[in-house]
Amino acid sequence: MSVVAARGFLASGVWSAIKGSGKPDLSLIVSERGASAAGVFTRNLFRAAPVLESVRRLAESGGRAQAFVAVSGNSNSLTGGAGIRDSLAVSRETARLLGIPLRHVLIASTGTMGRRLPVDRVKRGLKKAVKSLGSAPANGLAAARAIMTTDTVPKQSVAEFKAGSVTCHVGGCAKGVGMVSPSMATILVFLTTDAEIPAGPLRKSLQEAVAGTFNRITVDGQMSTNDTAFIMANGAAGAAPLSGTGLKGFKAALGGVCRELASGLVRDGEGASRTFRVMVMRARTATEADLAARAIADSALVKTMFYGRQPNWGRIAQALGACGAVFDPARVIVRVGGLVAIRGGMAVEPKFAMLTRLADPEVAVTIDLAAGRGNAEILTCDLTEKYIRINAGYLS
Amino acid sequence: MSVVAARGFLASGVWSAIKGSGKPDLSLIVSERGASAAGVFTRNLFRAAPVLESVRRLAESGGRAQAFVAVSGNSNSLTGGAGIRDSLAVSRETARLLGIPLRHVLIASTGTMGRRLPVDRVKRGLKKAVKSLGSAPANGLAAARAIMTTDTVPKQSVAEFKAGSVTCHVGGCAKGVGMVSPSMATILVFLTTDAEIPAGPLRKSLQEAVAGTFNRITVDGQMSTNDTAFIMANGAAGAAPLSGTGLKGFKAALGGVCRELASGLVRDGEGASRTFRVMVMRARTATEADLAARAIADSALVKTMFYGRQPNWGRIAQALGACGAVFDPARVIVRVGGLVAIRGGMAVEPKFAMLTRLADPEVAVTIDLAAGRGNAEILTCDLTEKYIRINAGYLS
Numbered sequence: 001m002s003v004v005a006a007r008g009f010l011a012s013g014v015w016s017a018i019k020g021s022g023k024p025d026l027s028l029i030v031s032e033r034g035a036s037a038a039g040v041f042t043r044n045l046f047r048a049a050p051v052l053e054s055v056r057r058l059a060e061s062g063g064r065a066q067a068f069v070a071v072s073g074n075s076n077s078l079t080g081g082a083g084i085r086d087s088l089a090v091s092r093e094t095a096r097l098l099g100i101p102l103r104h105v106l107i108a109s110t111g112t113m114g115r116r117l118p119v120d121r122v123k124r125g126l127k128k129a130v131k132s133l134g135s136a137p138a139n140g141l142a143a144a145r146a147i148m149t150t151d152t153v154p155k156q157s158v159a160e161f162k163a164g165s166v167t168c169h170v171g172g173c174a175k176g177v178g179m180v181s182p183s184m185a186t187i188l189v190f191l192t193t194d195a196e197i198p199a200g201p202l203r204k205s206l207q208e209a210v211a212g213t214f215n216r217i218t219v220d221g222q223m224s225t226n227d228t229a230f231i232m233a234n235g236a237a238g239a240a241p242l243s244g245t246g247l248k249g250f251k252a253a254l255g256g257v258c259r260e261l262a263s264g265l266v267r268d269g270e271g272a273s274r275t276f277r278v279m280v281m282r283a284r285t286a287t288e289a290d291l292a293a294r295a296i297a298d299s300a301l302v303k304t305m306f307y308g309r310q311p312n313w314g315r316i317a318q319a320l321g322a323c324g325a326v327f328d329p330a331r332v333i334v335r336v337g338g339l340v341a342i343r344g345g346m347a348v349e350p351k352f353a354m355l356t357r358l359a360d361p362e363v364a365v366t367i368d369l370a371a372g373r374g375n376a377e378i379l380t381c382d383l384t385e386k387y388i389r390i391n392a393g394y395l396s
Numbered sequence: 397m398s399v400v401a402a403r404g405f406l407a408s409g410v411w412s413a414i415k416g417s418g419k420p421d422l423s424l425i426v427s428e429r430g431a432s433a434a435g436v437f438t439r440n441l442f443r444a445a446p447v448l449e450s451v452r453r454l455a456e457s458g459g460r461a462q463a464f465v466a467v468s469g470n471s472n473s474l475t476g477g478a479g480i481r482d483s484l485a486v487s488r489e490t491a492r493l494l495g496i497p498l499r500h501v502l503i504a505s506t507g508t509m510g511r512r513l514p515v516d517r518v519k520r521g522l523k524k525a526v527k528s529l530g531s532a533p534a535n536g537l538a539a540a541r542a543i544m545t546t547d548t549v550p551k552q553s554v555a556e557f558k559a560g561s562v563t564c565h566v567g568g569c570a571k572g573v574g575m576v577s578p579s580m581a582t583i584l585v586f587l588t589t590d591a592e593i594p595a596g597p598l599r600k601s602l603q604e605a606v607a608g609t610f611n612r613i614t615v616d617g618q619m620s621t622n623d624t625a626f627i628m629a630n631g632a633a634g635a636a637p638l639s640g641t642g643l644k645g646f647k648a649a650l651g652g653v654c655r656e657l658a659s660g661l662v663r664d665g666e667g668a669s670r671t672f673r674v675m676v677m678r679a680r681t682a683t684e685a686d687l688a689a690r691a692i693a694d695s696a697l698v699k700t701m702f703y704g705r706q707p708n709w710g711r712i713a714q715a716l717g718a719c720g721a722v723f724d725p726a727r728v729i730v731r732v733g734g735l736v737a738i739r740g741g742m743a744v745e746p747k748f749a750m751l752t753r754l755a756d757p758e759v760a761v762t763i764d765l766a767a768g769r770g771n772a773e774i775l776t777c778d779l780t781e782k783y784i785r786i787n788a789g790y791l792s
Contacts, residue, residue: 046717046725046741076711080742113710114743220696226713300616300696300779301787306789314474314509318621321442329442345442347510366684383696384788385781389698392704392780 002156004140005171006194008032008236010133013146018111018118019073024146025111026122027070029190030098034233034364035223036196038203039106039208042098042227045287046174048077049087050107051226053209057091059102063199066104068190068230069094069129070123077225081327086117086331093123097130108228110175110188111149114152144173149186150390151175155264157257161195161249163239168195170253174261176219189214189229190260195250196235197242204232211214213258218297219269220387266379267361271386276306276363279377283369288325289376295323296378303383309358311350313341316365337363398552400536401567403588404428404632406529409542412521414507414514415469421507422518422526422543425464425586426494431630432592433461434599435502436606438623444473444724445483446503447622453487453499459595462500464586464626465490468519468571469545471508473621482513489519493526504624506571506584507545540569543584546786549569551660553653557591557645557679559635564591564648570657572615585610585625585657591646592631594640601647602627609654614693614776615665617782662775663757667782672702672759675773679765684721685772691719692761692774705754707746716763727766733759 004011009031016026039058041051050071058065069090076083087107095102109117133139144154151366159172164230172191189210197205210229235241242250266275278296283289296302299319316334334342337357341348357363399648405427412422435454437447440574446467454461457542463624467488483503505513529535554567585606593601606625627650631637638646662671674692677686691696695715702706712730729770730738733753737744753759 044714045723046713075710078713078738078741078743082742113708113713225710225717289751295438300783304784304787307784310694310788312509314471314621317442317474317509318440321440321621327441342474344476345474346478347474383784385784387696388703388779388781388784391700392706 002140002144002173003160003171003190003192004135004137005158006169006192006236008046008194008234009192010135010138011143011341012129012132012134013142014125014128014132017121021030021137023073024142025073026125026129027143028133029068029143029192030133031066031232031234033236034064034066034104035232036063036199037106038199039205039228039230040206042225045227046078048075048109048226049079049083050076050109051228052084053087053091054106054108056226057106058345061103063203064185064207065106065232066100066105067094068106068108070108070147070188070190071117072145072149074109074115074117075111075113075226076109076117078114082116087121089119092116093126097126098110106230107224107313108230110147110226117138123348126163132262139251140171142175147173147175149175150270151268154269155261155268157260159253161253163165163195163242163249166237166239168193168237168239168250169321170250171259172225172261174265176265189363191229191231191254192249192256193233194235194237195233195239195242197233197250200249201242202231202233203204205254208251209254209258212255213262216378218294218378219266226307244311247320263379269381270390272381273307273384274361274363275379275381276365277377277379278365278367280367280369281375282372283325283327283374286374286376289374292320292323292325292369293376293378296320297380300383306317306363307382307384311354311358313347317342320367325369326351327371333368335366347348398536398540398554398569398602399425399567399586399588400531400533401554402565402588402592402632404630405588406531407535407539408525408528409538410521410524412530413517414467420468421467421469421546422521422525423539423542424529425465425588426529427462427628427630429630429632430460430462430500431628432595432598433502433626433628434459434595434602436602437513438621440621440677442474442621444477444505444622445475446472446505447624448480449483450504450624451486452500456732457499459599460500461496461502461628462496463490463632464502464504466504466543466584467513468545470505470511470513471507471509471622472509472513473508475512482515485515486513486518489522492536493522502626504584504622504626506543506622509621520525536567536569543571544567545571546666547664549664551657551664553656553781555652556651557649559591559633559638559642559645562635564589564633564635564646566646566653568657569654570661572661572710573775574757585652587627587653588626589629589646590633591629591633591638593629593646597638597643598627598629599760601650604647605650605654609649609658610732612774613658613662613773614690615662625718630712662777663759665777667780668777669703669780670757670759671777672761672776673773674761676763677763677767677771679721679723679770680741682769682770688719688763688765689722689772691715693776702754702759703778703780707750709743712761713738721765723765723767724739729764733763
């Protein structure tokens, strides 16, 4: 259950022959009625055509939409004016088949860069996708599968909350394996809710949720040109427009869904064998805490250390000492799996208990800089030979 | 020929049982007479004990030294006060055996972090090292070998220059394979010259040379806690103290030696199969050019692309667009191996000529941002499964 858990949403996922593998590559998520909508996009200067198009349409529609269409296997980035025309052609066909205005279609893509989209094949695929729309869990799963690239599992999540006496839902699916870095926007994320929420608060809620979840993860420190998170709120649950506690409930549910999806993205990071959560406390500022957490999370040496399950605490110190945050090395305390690893400028000889914690699927790295009141947290994965093999061979 | 190419320098490299492998792990470079000296050190906040010690001694001696002693296999970092005492004990024994003041001994280490130095073994090794000192090329090579860790080849370089009618020499050796990043200080580099140069100009010359060479390379974007470059100038060539054209000649020779050693470090980067040189032109500022060049050079996706010899130009755009430099994507021109790869916001379909250039041992990536007058250049290597295997298994 995911994007169709919220009432009044239909979904499908089909193969439109973009991927040579025959795996599904076209995803469609439709609200039965008009919905408020919001999006968060990559901050990469080389924004892909579908990103540019969706930004424009959200502005034109004043935050309304009725369909998300997503292509995987071809990111339609670095394709210039031709790419914009291709994105437009796919969006137009989607609007025509669904009988909705073009400005209510939001589009996203992921996959190989710098290649023209095979528009005719996508158009044929769209006919199949519209025909197979449905609200069964299998439909949500099909949509989640059809946005995958090197993802090994689909990522879905759902949460409930109360608006007055009415039970509302937030559902979502996401993809992202490589070229995944935080501080930016996200990956591909499609969210739905059957609550009624005006475009303004919806956008703000999405931004907050993304900032605390998708923007706090990294796989390889690389920001895609196509990162996109969309949400539609269609009010199909029949509750009054959200405000006050209702809105708070929605935000909590949305945050929960985004957090689960974001964790799923890291666990399925390209080649990842385990994840680790870096928590930096008492930096001079929140910005320095963020700098330190990202320096550790994106360090090739720390990542390979967790892959090899080795207590090379020096690598954490190395990344920390070079990150640009200001602190006194003698006052820093680093804990790995809850046990002290570095204190007083010295590495602590690893005990057996610590070595066993390195084998946990998620390892906590806690760093107290004793320099101020800034905190930050980043979730990331290790770096393995498989990441290299995938990226030395996969056209992304 | 290397550190002993300059007259009046002796060198040796022996095994002192720090490395279990039986490979040489103790390097000694001695000037027969007192010499001016200078050092450049890591900017990592967690500076290792030998770095702290050498900084102090250069200050105490006012830029004089007569010996470099280096230990490989144990970096004596994250070892607190005990580590300082260990470094001091090794330095004292070196001074005693050579009959020189402690403040004229400069010390460096590289290898596993967070472990106490086996001082007694090092002391026994020092006796052997002093006994085997000599000025034959084999002695220089032995010193270059004894600072290696995962290095697969020793790195040496030598250059000549004229001071008036006298031929002088600059010699050097270096090591560095992982935890190698620019913008910082360096790796381990030992340089000698038989010219006579006061400590002030010597320090300035070293800083300039390092800034243009070792600080322009990266293997994995990780700055070591032990990076050190030392130089001694002993005047043994018999020329007058350098100034004017003589000093210019020295700087050119020193720059050439540092450049050759720096290239050697990148070619021997952990697991590297080929190198690529990123040249960014016409950024808004030199700082933004540097930011862009480093973003590309340190991108796991660009590195694996070069490893896989794939024309995934999108990855270069991705790294460039996310780096923080400000430019108009439509005006950017990216060339790979001299051929246009991205222009007008579009990836150029790769031609056969370009694919063959990806197989070159060094590939040039030239980026014209058309945004200002800032330029920067970084030399780096690809990222391979071997890097992962080395770093998931090696205690560094």
